[in-house]
Amino acid sequence: MKYDAEVKISLKKGILNPEAATIQRALALLKYQVENTKTLQIIKFSIEGDSEDSVRQKVDEMCQKLLCNPVIHNYEIGITPED
Amino acid sequence: MKVAIIRFPGTNCDRDVYHALELAGGEPEYAWWNQRDLSSFDGIIIPGGFSYGDYLRAGAIAAITPVINGIKDAVEAGKPVLGICNGAQILAEIGLVPGVFTNNSHAKFLCRWTELKVKTTRTPFTSMYSTGDIIRMPIAHAEGRYYNDEIQKLKDQDQVVLAFEGENPNGSMEAITGVCDEDGLVCAVMPHPERASEVILGSDDGLKFFKGMVDY
Numbered sequence: 459m460k461y462d463a464e465v466k467i468s469l470k471k472g473i474l475n476p477e478a479a480t481i482q483r484a485l486a487l488l489k490y491q492v493e494n495t496k497t498l499q500i501i502k503f504s505i506e507g508d509s510e511d512s513v514r515q516k517v518d519e520m521c522q523k524l525l526c527n528p529v530i531h532n533y534e535i536g537i538t539p540e541d
Numbered sequence: 542m543k544v545a546i547i548r549f550p551g552t553n554c555d556r557d558v559y560h561a562l563e564l565a566g567g568e569p570e571y572a573w574w575n576q577r578d579l580s581s582f583d584g585i586i587i588p589g590g591f592s593y594g595d596y597l598r599a600g601a602i603a604a605i606t607p608v609i610n611g612i613k614d615a616v617e618a619g620k621p622v623l624g625i626c627n628g629a630q631i632l633a634e635i636g637l638v639p640g641v642f643t644n645n646s647h648a649k650f651l652c653r654w655t656e657l658k659v660k661t662t663r664t665p666f667t668s669m670y671s672t673g674d675i676i677r678m679p680i681a682h683a684e685g686r687y688y689n690d691e692i693q694k695l696k697d698q699d700q701v702v703l704a705f706e707g708e709n710p711n712g713s714m715e716a717i718t719g720v721c722d723e724d725g726l727v728c729a730v731m732p733h734p735e736r737a738s739e740v741i742l743g744s745d746d747g748l749k750f751f752k753g754m755v756d757y
Binding site for chain 1: 601605634686690712
């Protein structure tokens with residue numbers, strides 16, 4: 459069965475996000491006062507698997523081996539059966 | 542000393558490092574990302590550049606290529622390994638040195654000369670300096686801000702190799718810009734010693750990195 463996988467990668471709490479800080483300053487230039495700006499990275503792909511659980515486990519391995527750096531990143535995995 | 546200079550797609554400081562190593566009396570030879578066996582070499586340098594376009598994170602994709610096995614074998618065999626700039630990012634991604642080199646604190650690629658303090662002489666690469674020496678070498682990176690959630694352990698174990706002196710241009714923790722593993726044989730530095738290996742380049746302060754390696 460085919461599943462759609464989505465990995466959402468964010469910086470851990472307290473880790474500086476220069477990209478978000480720059481975007482927030484740019485919004486301020488346009489007179490939009492906002493706070494707590496964050497940027498996230500989303501990686502999506504389709505993957506074949508027997509069950510949602512086994513696919514989730516495989517994607518978790520991908521996160522630990524390549525997609526994320528555990529020193530600075532948190533990640534969330536979303537798995538949905540492909541229509 | 543026969544030294545492997547590792548090339549990935551996107552590496553661009555390989556020839557500079559080759560030249561600097563020859564100046565220091567070493568025997569450099571290029572090795573590619575898909576070469577698994579590096580056992581014929583006495584040491585390894587991972588030069589700077591933008592391996593795999595810095596996609597995902599700087600160094601992340603290079604860190605899973607076959608040559609990494611050869612590098613890990615060399616570390617186990619007690620051979621000296623130096624990562625410069627992108628090479629430093631790769632060593633941090635593999636986990637051969639602690640911490641991570643991530644986006645500079647300001648949205649800017651920094652390419653400039655810096656003053657650096659030598660913090661330890663126990664690595665082969667810094668063995669010809671004295672602790673506290675101030676040296677001049679250039680930096681050239683967008684992802685060089687050092688971060689480590691166990692900074693005290695790093696200092697207690699004498700794993701800080703270089704720190705910016707005066708200005709801290711990229712926002713690194715405690716201005717750290719060079720670290721080593723616990724044994725001191727794997728060394729990751731963001732500044733470019735090869736770009737400071739001859740007086741005609743503006744400084745030859747970096748040449749001792751290569752001389753120290755060759756002498757090891």
